[in-house]
Amino acid sequence: xxxxxxxxxxxxxxxxxxxxxxxxxxxxxxxxxxxxxxxxxxxxxxxxxxxxxxxxxxxxxxxxxxxxxxxxxxxxxxxxxxxxxxxxxxxxxxxxxxxxxxxxxxxxxxxxxxxxxxxxxxxxxxxxxxxxxxxxxxxxxxxxxxxxxxxxxxxxxxxxxxxxxxxxxxxxxxxxxxxxxxxxxxxxxxxxxxxxxxxxxxxxxxxxxxxxxxxxxxxxxxxxxxxxxxxxxxxxxxxxxxxxxxxxxxxxxxxxxxxxxxxxxxxxxxxxxxxxxxxxx
Amino acid sequence: xxxxxxxxxxxxxxxxxxxxxxxxxxxxxxxxxxxxxxxxxxxxxxxxxxxxxxxxxxxxxxxxxxxxxxxxxxxxxxxxxxxxxxxxxxxxxxxxxxxxxxxxxxxxxxxxxxxxxxxxxxxxxxxxxxxxxxxxxxxxxxxxxxxxxxxxxxxxxxxxxxxxxxxxxxxxxxxxxxxxxxxxxxxxxxxxxxxxxxxxxxxxxxxxxxxxxxxxxxxxxxxxxxxxx
Numbered sequence: 001x002x003x004x005x006x007x008x009x010x011x012x013x014x015x016x017x018x019x020x021x022x023x024x025x026x027x028x029x030x031x032x033x034x035x036x037x038x039x040x041x042x043x044x045x046x047x048x049x050x051x052x053x054x055x056x057x058x059x060x061x062x063x064x065x066x067x068x069x070x071x072x073x074x075x076x077x078x079x080x081x082x083x084x085x086x087x088x089x090x091x092x093x094x095x096x097x098x099x100x101x102x103x104x105x106x107x108x109x110x111x112x113x114x115x116x117x118x119x120x121x122x123x124x125x126x127x128x129x130x131x132x133x134x135x136x137x138x139x140x141x142x143x144x145x146x147x148x149x150x151x152x153x154x155x156x157x158x159x160x161x162x163x164x165x166x167x168x169x170x171x172x173x174x175x176x177x178x179x180x181x182x183x184x185x186x187x188x189x190x191x192x193x194x195x196x197x198x199x200x201x202x203x204x205x206x207x208x209x210x211x212x213x214x215x216x217x218x219x220x221x222x223x224x225x226x227x228x229x230x231x232x233x234x235x236x237x238x239x240x241x242x243x244x245x246x247x248x249x250x251x252x253x254x255x256x257x258x259x260x261x262x263x264x265x266x267x268x269x270x271x272x273x274x275x276x277x278x279x280x281x
Numbered sequence: 282x283x284x285x286x287x288x289x290x291x292x293x294x295x296x297x298x299x300x301x302x303x304x305x306x307x308x309x310x311x312x313x314x315x316x317x318x319x320x321x322x323x324x325x326x327x328x329x330x331x332x333x334x335x336x337x338x339x340x341x342x343x344x345x346x347x348x349x350x351x352x353x354x355x356x357x358x359x360x361x362x363x364x365x366x367x368x369x370x371x372x373x374x375x376x377x378x379x380x381x382x383x384x385x386x387x388x389x390x391x392x393x394x395x396x397x398x399x400x401x402x403x404x405x406x407x408x409x410x411x412x413x414x415x416x417x418x419x420x421x422x423x424x425x426x427x428x429x430x431x432x433x434x435x436x437x438x439x440x441x442x443x444x445x446x447x448x449x450x451x452x453x454x455x456x457x458x459x460x461x462x463x464x465x466x467x468x469x470x471x472x473x474x475x476x477x478x479x480x481x482x483x484x485x486x487x488x489x490x491x492x493x494x495x496x497x498x499x500x501x502x503x504x505x506x507x508x509x510x
Contacts, residue, residue: 089410107330109418116416126407129508130430140415143425174509185411192415 028240029222033067038101040065040196040227041086046095048081048251055081056092057251063196063229068222070238070259071231073248074274079231080123082248083200086229087118100195116144119189119197123204125181127173127188133160134169137188144192152191159187163217179210183217190221197221199230235278239263247271288479292469301465302487308378308450308461312385313443319386320393324431325423327394328401338394345391350384354455357384374460381453385446392442400435401427405510433506440499444492462487 039062048056055078063069071079084090086097088104088111097104099118105111127136137156141147160166163183165176173181182202189197199218203211215237222228222241232238238245238259245262247255249270255262266272292298326338345353357380361367369379404427412422432439451463458464462484469480 087414089413112413112416112418114416115414118414120411120414122407122411122414124405124407126405126411128408128411128426129510130433139425140417143421144416172509188411188415 026240028219029068029243031066031223031225033064033227033243035064035067037065039063039098040067040100041229042096042098043082043086044096044098046082046085046092046097048078048085048090048092055251056085059095059253061246061253063227065227066225067243068226068228068241069230069244069246070242071229071246071248072233072235072238072274073254077248078251079248080200083198083229083231086196086198087115087120089120112144116140116192117195119192119194121182121185121189121197121199121202123201125173125178125185125205127181127184129173131173132169133165133171133173133176133184136173136184137191140188140192156187156191159190160184162190162220163187164213177210178206179213182206182210182214186214186217186221196227196229199228199232201231201233203232203234233278235263247274249274285479288476289483292473292476292479292483296465296469298462298465298483298487301460301462302491304378304458304461305447305450305453306491308382308385308453308458309443309447311382312389312450313446315382315386316389316393316442316446319390320397321428323390323394324397324401325420325428327398328423328427330419342391342394345388346395348388350388350449350452351455353388354381354384354452357381358456374458377457377459378453381456381458384456385450385453389442389446389449392445393439396435396438396442397428397431399438400431400433403434403508404430430508433503433508436499436503436506440495440503443499444495447491447495448488 041061041063043059043061046056046059047054057078059082061069061082071082073079081090085092086099088097099114102114105114127133128139131139134153134156137159138149138152141152141155142149157166157169160169163186165180165183165187168176168180168184173184176184186197186202202218203214206214211234215234218228218230218237219241230237230242242259244256245259246253247262247266247268247270255266255268255271257267262271263275266275323338323341326334327342329335329338358377362376362380368376369383370376408426408430409422412426417425451461453461454464454467466480466484470477473480
């Protein structure tokens with residue numbers, strides 16, 4: 001049996017055959033991204049160094065509206081840095097990143113405004129620890145968007161309902177399980193009506209039995225047409241929901257393809273090597 | 282033994298001991314309030330992304346933390362009031378009282394700043410990143426997300442600073458606040474040198490009574506307010 005971590009459906013349904021390389025996999029997302037439209041996110045010639053380490057090399061990437069892009073690669077390949085650079089939690093040394101056609105402002109109010117349009121879900125959830133679940137979700141709409149508390153509450157309850165934690169609304173984050181916290185974090189990001197959602201290894205800090213509840217919410221989001229950039233090790237999610245898989249190694253985009261093509265017929269040696277290491281249990 | 286207790290009675294009859302402690306409590310209260318405000322602003326400057334502000338904050342802390350309180354106190358009276366003719370009140374006594382409060386506040390603000398900064402260090406970086414990611418800029422993020430958690434993590438060191446402030450309020454004598462405890466003690470010893478043990482004990486016990494509740498309260502508070510993660 002395959003490690004359930006690499007395939008969410010395997011744990012949910014024991015009759016599903018192990019999905020090794022080349023195995024057929026049910027697609028959950030059938031809409032196509034609007035590739036003719038202006039990309040929601042575009043990276044052009046992006047370079048970034050951490051001291052001597054060249055963590056992002058010549059990154060060129062455009063994400064179309066409605067596209068679900070999954071970034072995979074070995075640890076240290078720069079995929080998290082890439083994700084964090086898109087809302088400037090990491091600065092870049094060279095190149096340009098645009099969100100919705102606008103170049104990322106360097107700092108100040110303009111940057112804050114742009115960040116409010118980009119939803120971010122972190123590996124470690126990062127819910128505001130001193131605020132209730134409901135306050136976590138309403139904080140952005142009230143303090144950033146200036147919406148009324150009552151209105152924000154109403155929408156927040158709807159979002160919490162959607163991610164399945166409405167009954168925990170009055171609790172503090174520490175009282176929730178990891179999976180519940182991450183679903184609240186998704187609701188918090190959605191409350192800002194983002195143009196794109198960034199997921200930085202959203203299931204890597206979760207116990208195995210909680211991974212699916214988070215992935216289910218993400219698949220649902222993808223199905224609804226949300227533009228998503230997902231850094232993950234969940235190959236099952238990539239197969240099921242991604243329009244495109246980007247494989248990174250050593251700070252470079254080594255290969256990009258549709259999930260079917262990437263998983264059945266990886267072209268580069270690095271990708272073949274990577275896939276053979278994670279898919280052969 | 283009864284004789285020893287009668288010594289206390291004599292002291293309390295002839296001197297306004299409680300009044301003197303009340304002066305120190307007032308000095309402490311206003312200085313603590315002002316120090317908390319200045320210290321919070323300094324802490325914000327030190328964690329701000331603007332290098333020049335951070336530099337000013339660091340310089341302030343370095344200078345005031347490393348200058349003896351007595352020197353600041355004397356400077357307030359001889360320098361700020363004596364030379365610069367800067368008055369905080371028309372009334373002579375309350376002018377000195379306020380100068381002493383300012384001296385205590387600017388000195389302890391440096392320690393408050395460092396206590397809050399240690400509190401900020403208890404807040405994981407991810408909290409600030411999450412605040413920025415939903416579109417809060419530095420000040421709102423600090424006010425809504427970082428500082429509330431930082432204060433809760435800083436209760437114990439802030440309590441220590443308050444305890445130091447209570448005892449340091451006696452240095453106000455150097456700024457000419459003549460009604461506070463250390464001045465009173467000096468007078469008592471001068472005129473009642475035979476009662477020296479009773480005098481020492483009076484003030485020692487007085488401060489212990491003032492300080493112990495602060496220690497107990499901060500320990501209890503820091504436990505109760507701790508942010509669960």
